[in-house]
Amino acid sequence: xxxxxxxxxxxxxxxxxxxxxxxxxxxxxxxxxxxxxxxxxxxxxxxxxxxxxxxxxxxxxxxxxxxxxxxxxxxxxxxxxxxxxxxxxxxxxxxxxxxxxxxxxxxxxxxxxxxxxxxxxxxxxxxxxxxxxxxxxx
Amino acid sequence: xxxxxxxxxxxxxxxxxxxxxxxxxxxxxxxxxxxxxxxxxxxxxxxxxxxxxxxxxxxxxxxxxxxxxxxxxxxxxxxxxxxxxxxxxxxxxxxxxxxxxxxxxxxxxxxxxxxxxxxxxxxxxxxxxxxxxxxxxx
Amino acid sequence: xxxxxxxxxxxxxxxxxxxxxxxxxxxxxxxxxxxxxxxxxxxxxxxxxxxxxxxxxxxxxxxxxxxxxxxxxxxxxxxxxxxxxxxxxxxxxxxxxxxxxxxxxxxxxxxxxxxxxxxxxxxxxxxxxxxxxxxxxx
Amino acid sequence: xxxxxxxxxxxxxxxxxxxxxxxxxxxxxxxxxxxxxxxxxxxxxxxxxxxxxxxxxxxxxxxxxxxxxxxxxxxxxxxxxxxxxxxxxxxxxxxxxxxxxxxxxxxxxxxxxxxxxxxxxxxxxxxxxxxxxxxxxx
Numbered sequence: 001x002x003x004x005x006x007x008x009x010x011x012x013x014x015x016x017x018x019x020x021x022x023x024x025x026x027x028x029x030x031x032x033x034x035x036x037x038x039x040x041x042x043x044x045x046x047x048x049x050x051x052x053x054x055x056x057x058x059x060x061x062x063x064x065x066x067x068x069x070x071x072x073x074x075x076x077x078x079x080x081x082x083x084x085x086x087x088x089x090x091x092x093x094x095x096x097x098x099x100x101x102x103x104x105x106x107x108x109x110x111x112x113x114x115x116x117x118x119x120x121x122x123x124x125x126x127x128x129x130x131x132x133x134x135x136x137x138x
Numbered sequence: 139x140x141x142x143x144x145x146x147x148x149x150x151x152x153x154x155x156x157x158x159x160x161x162x163x164x165x166x167x168x169x170x171x172x173x174x175x176x177x178x179x180x181x182x183x184x185x186x187x188x189x190x191x192x193x194x195x196x197x198x199x200x201x202x203x204x205x206x207x208x209x210x211x212x213x214x215x216x217x218x219x220x221x222x223x224x225x226x227x228x229x230x231x232x233x234x235x236x237x238x239x240x241x242x243x244x245x246x247x248x249x250x251x252x253x254x255x256x257x258x259x260x261x262x263x264x265x266x267x268x269x270x271x272x273x274x275x276x
Numbered sequence: 277x278x279x280x281x282x283x284x285x286x287x288x289x290x291x292x293x294x295x296x297x298x299x300x301x302x303x304x305x306x307x308x309x310x311x312x313x314x315x316x317x318x319x320x321x322x323x324x325x326x327x328x329x330x331x332x333x334x335x336x337x338x339x340x341x342x343x344x345x346x347x348x349x350x351x352x353x354x355x356x357x358x359x360x361x362x363x364x365x366x367x368x369x370x371x372x373x374x375x376x377x378x379x380x381x382x383x384x385x386x387x388x389x390x391x392x393x394x395x396x397x398x399x400x401x402x403x404x405x406x407x408x409x410x411x412x413x414x
Numbered sequence: 415x416x417x418x419x420x421x422x423x424x425x426x427x428x429x430x431x432x433x434x435x436x437x438x439x440x441x442x443x444x445x446x447x448x449x450x451x452x453x454x455x456x457x458x459x460x461x462x463x464x465x466x467x468x469x470x471x472x473x474x475x476x477x478x479x480x481x482x483x484x485x486x487x488x489x490x491x492x493x494x495x496x497x498x499x500x501x502x503x504x505x506x507x508x509x510x511x512x513x514x515x516x517x518x519x520x521x522x523x524x525x526x527x528x529x530x531x532x533x534x535x536x537x538x539x540x541x542x543x544x545x546x547x548x549x550x551x552x
């Protein structure tokens with residue numbers, strides 16, 4: 001992993017405001033904050049590609065009082081077993097469960113899995129976030 | 139849990155397009171799809187409140203080749219142990235790890251934990267998603 | 277324009293919360309609020325299509341102290357004259373201008389115009405929003 | 415306006431990917447692309463503040479076949495005349511109008527105007543984007 005160093009110029013006042021935002025967000029350094037902005041823009045692009053392998057996490061909140069719901073969610077995950085890497089389940093309270101499903105594949109396929117899971121009757125809230133395999137971010 | 143039934147009117151062509159979107163997204167029914175839109179708008183509002191307890195999941199991708207990084211992430215989670223409910227770790231490949239951290243608390247506090255974790259040197263990509271305890275969604 | 281009326285069922289408590297959100301947002305009626313959620317999901321889909329004609333508005337903030345900047349922005353808009361419908365210019369203060377550019381075409385082409393304009397040296401802030409021709413929303 | 419120059423370090427491969435993204439988006443230079451990322455993060459923060467004056471543009475698409483709709487939208491804008499800077503109207507086709515309303519004020523107040531306008535019966539699609547007065551971005 002070879003590192004390149006380069007200079008950027010910024011209006012002084014803007015830099016001061018950015019430095020204060022960085023402190024608020026607890027960044028280790030200015031470089032690290034800018035690297036995060038750069039990597040985030042690359043992940044956005046990664047998700048617009050139709051071929052690159054990428055990673056998404058799907059968060060689902062549902063009531064475990066609904067019959068067969070967790071079986072149904074399980075079935076869907078099994079149908080996509082080649083994409084679904086892992087699932088974590090949390091008991092939020094006596095009734096509500098949260099499940100996080102990590103999926104690896106092409107953006108399009110990850111979105112299909114997410115649509116299936118979020119669309120399942122009884123799921124109260126579901127959301128997909130686009131992250132990355134990390135491979136192309138170094 | 140008492141159910142209310144009410145009518146809504148929609149232009150015929152619009153309804154046809156919505157029905158085709160629903161099929162594409164595998165919703166069980168039109169009611170279920172509309173309930174999802176409604177619940178999603180309520181979760182958005184929940185996150186604008188400064189007092190309501192809510193839930194977020196933070197996804198982090200980082201290289202496990204970086205010394206002490208996973209210790210650092212661990213330390214931060216311990217500092218916020220009253221908020222952090224659970225963490226799942228996945229080995230994406232020989233170098234890259236994905237971690238999902240589920241956090242419960244006020245939106246503002248969840249954002250602080252996310253900022254701390256995402257800002258940690260070595261984290262390649264991090265994202266917070268806003269979900270819900272599910273309590274107020276029934 | 278023919279109207280279809282159909283029923284949806286919702287947990288009573290959820291409906292109460294939605295009704296209070298609707299009041300806060302000044303919606304004329306529950307039907308109108310739900311129609312907005314439905315239309316918004318259709319616009320999102322419209323922007324994922326590669327062929328449908330759609331509309332975007334690009335907002336730019338820039339300093340008019342920078343030489344030739346407004347000429348450059350103008351040139352770009354002329355290159356895309358078949359897409360650019362109209363532009364509004366506002367003098368925010370002695371130095372800052374805001375320009376809103378309305379663009380009609382395929383999502384992909386609208387994004388290209390937006391990238392060109394936002395990437396122009398001297399533009400302080402730029403953002404594209406995805407809206408619609410309205411044709412397919414009735 | 416004084417300029418500060420500073421260095422940042424980035425993995426070589428990451429920089430190459432960023433450079434290719436920059437070319438795709440037609441940025442004048444790497445510095446300019448990074449400044450845009452920085453300014454965008456500052457605008458996001460500006461909108462989380464409850465006191466800073468900022469700017470938003472609201473895009474509305476509606477049918478001009480609906481009686482009194484444009485009068486209603488006009489009335490709302492007049493009620494907020496101290497915030498509404500300017501409005502542009504475009505005839506998208508024989509039936510559909512697009513209106514862009516530029517609003518200056520505190521984020522909270524801009525959101526109120528947007529909620530009122532978007533919630534008006536007959537508005538097919540409406541969206542607010544958060545931009546800036548530009549004053550604090552130099």
